Amino acid sequence: MSRRISPVIPGFGLTLGYTLVYLSLIVLIPLAAMFIHASQLSAAQFWNIVTAPRVLAALRLSFGTAFYAAIINGVIGTLLAWVLVRYTFPGRKIIDAMIDLPFALPTAVAGIALTALYTPTGLVGQFAADLGIKIAYTPFGITLALTFVTLPFVVRTVQPVLADIPREVEEAAACLGARPIQVFRYILVPALLPAWLTGFALAFARGVGEYGSVIFIAGNMPMKTEILPLLIMVKLDQYDYAGATAIGVMMLVVSFILLLLINLLQRRIETPN
């Protein structure tokens, strides 16, 4: 006597088929083409390319700066979301709209503008230079550019969740004698963390692959400020398609593993048992 509950969108076969075709055309086939291109290399060749000292230095730089940028945005982005959700003040709507600007701006424009500002002779960079700090053409500059382009992710993932938490819950906790730090730890953090992790992962993944904005501010010195996407461009400029795809595949695998770990972490937080 099984009774099927009819879903809102009819036809499981049709929707699944559509999903698979769509994913194949947009995601799977291009990625598979990359793996096939890289498979022209023998395992030893592949290993030699992806473990060359220059590639490893770029790997550390790309994933390191993307991680720091995501952390910075994790903190500042949450703060921004908090301010936008919990307070009303004149100009709030405008600031809210401004959050998305880094997405709309062509990344190369952002890169050139940031570089002009932060070079040792630039508007902001000159003060940093007086303090003996170099921003443009260092990993610090790369992190800055990545922080700029990935700003919206954490704000936009945390914002709606924060807006959904009723104030009453916090008030109830306070009435039951929770100190503010306990309200934060036991009420807000568990509710926000999954969304925060999503935003963090998106910002991180985007930062690893970012090219346009970084390339102007990085300085691109081999072993020091050379990002992985630039190494791919270098290989392509030597018409070394296989070598370029080898680095691409390596980036993809490392990113996939990291994103998978973040996803698992998220799952654990959502279902504590």
Added chain:
Amino acid sequence: MSIRRYALAALASAVFAGSAVAKDFTLLNVSYDPTRELYQDYNAEFINFWKKSHPGDTVKINQSHGGSGKQGRSVIDGSPADVVTLALAGDIDEIAKLGKTIPENWQTKLPDASTPYTSTIVFLVRKGNPKGIKDWGDLIKDGVSVITPNPKTSGGARWNFLAAYGYGLKSGGGDEAKANEYISKLFKHVPVLDTGARGSTITFVNNGQGDVLLAWENEAFLALKEDGGADKFDIVVPSLSILAEPPVAVVEKNAEKHGTTEIATEYLKHLYSKEGQEIAAKNFYRPRDKEVAAKYEKQFPSLNLLTIDKDFGGWKSAQPKFFDDGGVFDKIYIPQ
């Protein structure tokens, strides 16, 4: 009535005959970054020239610009270019090898190894030359910082690199170890490696980085010509440099497909004419034509010029030796 019919028939046949002769041509010239202005001028000239012998035709020429290597790759990957006008022969060789749309012997199809105009590498310095830079040797003095793009991503910068290396060879009496030493020292003075010539120009001109920009002569002149450039910069011509030879070729397979073989070939040939050479000289490229060169003698100082073929064995041997992975350039940065 019969007269009217006759007139109509005559008109129809005239229109028909006209359309049988007149053709619509659209050419795509895939070029590299700093030739934008040159080909804007040249395209107008060529269309006039073509219309003189083919008055009924309509000719439209599209230009595409970008880094030389990137442009070469786009042609390999299927860009419908009729002609390519790139920064170095190595890039056209790769199109011939990987794309097979250009015959391997393309460089023999036009005079002067298919390079209708040339340039060289000079120094652009801050006004008044405060660091007193006169020659390559001054670039490795303490406190001098040099801006040049990454030769691995910029075709133009490979000429910069070879010019510097050539100086290292000459000053070291032909000893390659001395040349390697000079070039490593030189790149210790390079604080930023932009990916293309445009990026380096922005770093030097707009962001005020560095004391010297290694630049193609035509780009250096352009920087002076731009508003206020002449008050901010000077050009310094070193004792020795390299003859930069940007080549041109018809992408034969594409042109055949588009039915543009004749006009595309003529388009490149006309670059060698007096008119074409004048336009090159006006856009600060050194003309091949002796008469035109004599006319612009003052603009282009004579200096000792190495050539890629005589001094470096052509791109086929220079590219792997200097710029491929593990080559001379990589050894500067990666401890052996």
